[in-house]
Amino acid sequence: MSPAIGFRVWRIDEMLTGPRLASPHRYAAWLPGLPLKAECNDEWGAPALANPHRKQPGVAPPLEGCTCGIYAYHEADNMVEALTSRLVGGAVLAWGRITIHQEGFRAEFARPLALCYQQMLSAGSTAIPLARLAGVYRLPVIDASHIGVFAAEFGESYLPAVEPSDDWTARLGTSVRRVFGSWLRG
Ligand SMILES: [Zn+2]
Numbered sequence: 001m002s003p004a005i006g007f008r009v010w011r012i013d014e015m016l017t018g019p020r021l022a023s024p025h026r027y028a029a030w031l032p033g034l035p036l037k038a039e040c041n042d043e044w045g046a047p048a049l050a051n052p053h054r055k056q057p058g059v060a061p062p063l064e065g066c067t068c069g070i071y072a073y074h075e076a077d078n079m080v081e082a083l084t085s086r087l088v089g090g091a092v093l094a095w096g097r098i099t100i101h102q103e104g105f106r107a108e109f110a111r112p113l114a115l116c117y118q119q120m121l122s123a124g125s126t127a128i129p130l131a132r133l134a135g136v137y138r139l140p141v142i143d144a145s146h147i148g149v150f151a152a153e154f155g156e157s158y159l160p161a162v163e164p165s166d167d168w169t170a171r172l173g174t175s176v177r178r179v180f181g182s183w184l185r186g
Pocket of ligand 1: 040041053061062063065067068
């Protein structure tokens, strides 16, 4: 199966060595030139009976029933809606264990494919960090209206088909696939 393409936002962490992409909600630094591997912070903190990792020892994140994994939306529009003046958006390629949800997925591995230039937000907000981030990560900066087409060159969308069925809510759970990805451009 092809690697998954997704869209997400990042916080910008200013380090001594330059700006870094970071997850907005938890500590996870995306290192330039390397894929990020999901880790689970809840692994040992949650009560034993409720902790899915204790029922599936040795299985890499993301697990169903847990919150771990690298998050991305299936569609660029959701990423654009999540943008604020303090965040940057972009496209990612994801592989390994993938937990598919209606709105997006959680993945075991991911790396950024492109950053998103958005005219509405760029004046005086993220425009300068965006250019520096693009240099540090060697990523193209692509207009929000084209980033979906760009990302589709690298992988496949795992957006679930909408099924006209009475028990559709049952399908809003998750399905897990293993996606064999590649480290495309080094
Ligand atoms: Zn977990």
